[in-house]
Amino acid sequence: MSAVLSVPPAHPARAAAHFAARLSFETDVSDVHADLERGVDGLAVVDSRSQEAWWQGHLPGAIHLPTAEIGARVSGLLPAGVVVVTYCWGPGCNGATRAALEFARLGFQVKEMIGGYEYWVREGLPVQTAEGVIVRPIDDLTAPIAEAACGC
Template identity: 70%
Template sequence: MTSASAVLSVPAADPATAAAHYAARLSFEADVSDVHSDLASGVTGVVVVDSRSDAAWAQGHIPGAIHIPTARIAELAPTLIDPATTVVTYCWGPGCNGATRAALAFARLGYPVKEMIGGFEYWVREGFAFESSRGEEQRPIDDLTAPRSGIACAC
């Protein structure tokens, strides 16, 4: 007896529709590994914005990020960020939609914007250094999120 497929109970999209969907997703999102790579190599035209509270920023943030709490984006962004620069927003992690709210605020101001999926949580879990009120910190790589070797997964 063959059981019905849970995966195939809704057929996969045709390849052209699937390609459009995944291209669209990538135009809205960047992962922490790609953001880290761009920051480490000094790519221009990208700015990373932490949209969390002052207390969260002090607890830990991405080196080189700009701190603009979401509620202050409309007020501060025009004075801090060139409107031609692509903004990458982040918040706590996958369970938080703060980066999405911040990305929406930047988009409404006319900025090209992407959301960093995984947020600060995955930045830390992938073993990348971060700054806090105590100085620079780094935690061991969580091998459920990145290779133990620290070498990028090249996905």
């Protein structure tokens, strides 16, 4: 008996709808990095972590807006029509999901950056700290060592 096939796979049309829906809610660190590097207009990357976490390191160009402060501070901070990309610590944290929910409730289009700050760092992407921009070595369990892009 197959563990994989013990529950039959979805019909291809249902599977396509499911995966398309996931991509409308989520993005990944590689795609966010590529858009930031290209200077794509209409995106606002929001770090929803604490002040201490922000100073420990954050994505260059990110806006610091802890989840609990979104409702009170977002007015005038983000232009109308911007797509918000939220991130928090990583896969073990649902802070980015909570922040995305808050932005959606306020009428923003929003995506969650899966992997969060952890995978941004592990893929060897630049991090802004109080001391300046740093780049840590690529973790070969998350990205090819030769470059920070998996090609997928």
